[in-house]
Amino acid sequence: MAKTRLSYQDTGVDGPALLLVHGFPLSSEMWRPQLDALGGRRRIVAPDLPGFAGSEPAPDPLGVTMDYYADALAELLVDLGIDSVALGGLSMGGYVALAFWRRHPAAVDALILADSRAEADGPEAIAKRSAQQKQIRTGGIEDLIPQLLDGLLGATTKDQRPEVKEIVRGLMAHPAEGYIGALEAMKNRPDSTGDLPGITVPTLLVVGDQDNLTPVELTRYMHQHIAGSQMVVIPEAGHLSNLEAPEAFTAAVSGFLGELERA
Numbered sequence: 610m611a612k613t614r615l616s617y618q619d620t621g622v623d624g625p626a627l628l629l630v631h632g633f634p635l636s637s638e639m640w641r642p643q644l645d646a647l648g649g650r651r652r653i654v655a656p657d658l659p660g661f662a663g664s665e666p667a668p669d670p671l672g673v674t675m676d677y678y679a680d681a682l683a684e685l686l687v688d689l690g691i692d693s694v695a696l697g698g699l700s701m702g703g704y705v706a707l708a709f710w711r712r713h714p715a716a717v718d719a720l721i722l723a724d725s726r727a728e729a730d731g732p733e734a735i736a737k738r739s740a741q742q743k744q745i746r747t748g749g750i751e752d753l754i755p756q757l758l759d760g761l762l763g764a765t766t767k768d769q770r771p772e773v774k775e776i777v778r779g780l781m782a783h784p785a786e787g788y789i790g791a792l793e794a795m796k797n798r799p800d801s802t803g804d805l806p807g808i809t810v811p812t813l814l815v816v817g818d819q820d821n822l823t824p825v826e827l828t829r830y831m832h833q834h835i836a837g838s839q840m841v842v843i844p845e846a847g848h849l850s851n852l853e854a855p856e857a858f859t860a861a862v863s864g865f866l867g868e869l870e871r872a
């Protein structure tokens with residue numbers, strides 16, 4: 610496939626880089642709290658996946674896979690002259706991170722998997738995503754946004770942080786091809802559970818305690834199967850733990866990266 614032009618944010622600071630991959634259906638801007646809190650002292654590259662925000666969509670949305678996303682990110686790193694990164698992904702970003710680790714292991718110094726899972730989609734999830742693709746083809750993304758938004762946020766955010774809901778809603782406007790491609794990639798992603806014992810880079814696992822989409826048990830499973838991994842449960846946060854509880858999330862990431870640097 611021809612190279613896909615990606616939009617991205619890059620804090621450009623010298624030193625080891627952190628590559629942060631957004632979840633569905635968001636953009637690099639979901640990492641705003643971490644870009645602001647950590648970006649002044651470390652290089653953070655936050656790309657928009659193909660078809661999201663300013664990134665070019667894939668030529669055929671139904672051909673999009675996690676491997677395609679991973680390779681697009683690997684090409685971006687080459688363009689930026691970055692040999693290796695600490696690689697973090699939230700939810701779908703975690704699926705992309707696992708694909709990237711499989712395909713470009715030498716470029717991964719450490720992994721951060723947030724509110725994600727190693728399992729593939731089951732038949733029910735696949736059917737739901739196919740129905741969402743159909744809904745987008747016939748009516749666009751407008752009606753889907755409220756449904757998706759409801760699942761992304763935890764109970765405390767819904768009750769007490771209305772501004773976060775509006776921020777997230779504002780991150781969900783993307784071309785239909787972007788949505789359809791990501792849903793296709795998620796539907797067809799492989800089961801990664803068998804890969805977990807082979808992960809030997811330092812790994813941080815983070816999950817919100819109110820995450821209903823990828824509940825805490827799924828992160829605990831990864832923790833049990835990735836030797837030496839660290840697991841942090843973020844209180845009063847749902848699926849978007851980095852946005853719902855930004856200080857706790859940033860502290861977990863910063864502590865983990867600090868340990869790597871001291872090691």
Ligand code: MLT
Nearest residue numbers: 632633699700701702822
């Ligand atoms: C995400 O946040 O990236 C999605 O909810 C992941 C998924 O639907 O599996």
